[in-house]
Amino acid sequence: MSEITRHETGPRMSQAVVHNGTIYLAGQVGAPGESVTAQTQAIVKNIDDLLARCGSDKTKILQATIWLASMGDFAEMNAVWDAWAPAGHTPARAAGESKLATPDYKVEIIIVAAA
Amino acid sequence: MSEITRHETGPRMSQAVVHNGTIYLAGQVGAPGESVTAQTQAIVKNIDDLLARCGSDKTKILQATIWLASMGDFAEMNAVWDAWAPAGHTPARAAGESKLATPDYKVEIIIVAAA
Amino acid sequence: MSEITRHETGPRMSQAVVHNGTIYLAGQVGAPGESVTAQTQAIVKNIDDLLARCGSDKTKILQATIWLASMGDFAEMNAVWDAWAPAGHTPARAAGESKLATPDYKVEIIIVAAA
Numbered sequence: 001m002s003e004i005t006r007h008e009t010g011p012r013m014s015q016a017v018v019h020n021g022t023i024y025l026a027g028q029v030g031a032p033g034e035s036v037t038a039q040t041q042a043i044v045k046n047i048d049d050l051l052a053r054c055g056s057d058k059t060k061i062l063q064a065t066i067w068l069a070s071m072g073d074f075a076e077m078n079a080v081w082d083a084w085a086p087a088g089h090t091p092a093r094a095a096g097e098s099k100l101a102t103p104d105y106k107v108e109i110i111i112v113a114a115a
Numbered sequence: 116m117s118e119i120t121r122h123e124t125g126p127r128m129s130q131a132v133v134h135n136g137t138i139y140l141a142g143q144v145g146a147p148g149e150s151v152t153a154q155t156q157a158i159v160k161n162i163d164d165l166l167a168r169c170g171s172d173k174t175k176i177l178q179a180t181i182w183l184a185s186m187g188d189f190a191e192m193n194a195v196w197d198a199w200a201p202a203g204h205t206p207a208r209a210a211g212e213s214k215l216a217t218p219d220y221k222v223e224i225i226i227v228a229a230a
Numbered sequence: 231m232s233e234i235t236r237h238e239t240g241p242r243m244s245q246a247v248v249h250n251g252t253i254y255l256a257g258q259v260g261a262p263g264e265s266v267t268a269q270t271q272a273i274v275k276n277i278d279d280l281l282a283r284c285g286s287d288k289t290k291i292l293q294a295t296i297w298l299a300s301m302g303d304f305a306e307m308n309a310v311w312d313a314w315a316p317a318g319h320t321p322a323r324a325a326g327e328s329k330l331a332t333p334d335y336k337v338e339i340i341i342v343a344a345a
Binding site: 002004006009010011012013014015016017019020022024025026027065067085098100101102106110112 | 135137138156170177178179180182186191193196197200202203204205206207208209211212213227229
Binding site for chain 1: 243244250256329
């Protein structure tokens with residue numbers, strides 16, 4: 001069996017879990033109440049930071065699942081995503097509408113990446 | 116290629132699928148119409164049972180995705196989750212609002228774990 | 231580290247990503263505005279085609295996550311799914327309600343499969 005490595009492990013969740021060459025990140029969010037642009041920018045920075053801690057980076061993302069509290073924010077989220085997504089190395093992606101922990105959270109992104 | 120092992124395989128889905136050291140569980144639900152607490156308790160028992168059948172346990176969960184029919188039930192679900200989550204071994208987690216198969220289902224949890 | 235292979239890689243996402251014997255497909259959708267039956271039929275054909283491109287097929291699907299814009303379409307989607315799902319090889323599955331990119335999209339399916 002391959003070992004499991006966890007990062008930023010709290011009582012409810014870990015921010016990153018690595019097993020068998022695959023990294024699973026907790027759903028990343030931005031600061032509640034900020035704009036969709038600002039929240040998405042914070043999210044992609046969180047993803048970059050967590051992947052770096054695991055020895056990986058955004059060119060190795062395998063799967064991204066995006067939840068938007070309102071699909072009306074799809075274009076605003078995508079503008080930040082498209083500027084950040086690594087050319088030639090984009091992940092499999094899906095985006096759907098899902099209300100989040102509180103109404104002040106507008107975007108959440110769930111990442112699976114290669115270690 | 117690594118082999119695939121399936122458990123409780125029906126015509127629509129399997130309850131657990133194991134491949135390459137990784138276990139994928141079907142979305143687990145409780146009894147329709149019961150309280151959020153009772154449904155979440157049933158779900159975590161289902162998860163324990165299915166992981167045991169695969170030779171694993173809750174200390175090896177890599178990723179948990181939680182769907183709540185209403186985010187108003189977030190705290191009630193979390194109380195059960197927090198009591199059950201294994202200290203020092205918590206998974207990457209995300210929780211969002213998603214209506215489920217019928218309105219009587221209030222919580223669903225999707226698990227990926229290490230074998 | 232295992233290599234990553236990407237298929238149909240655009241600036242926003244890839245349609246399929248393969249790593250370490252596991253295939254991640256982008257969320258598949260049908261033609262906007264068509265019936266739930268027609269959209270689901272297009273989706274399962276997309277899945278068959280993408281898996282074939284990766285040297286895999288529907289008997290090797292590990293996990294399926296289904297988003298429906300309306301849970302009122304659950305039975306109609308399931309009729310197509312049940313006719314297509316490979317007997318004895320069904321994946322772990324979860325289905326929830328999530329509005330999609332535009333209201334004309336009624337179903338989206340996210341697949342993880344073995345290579």
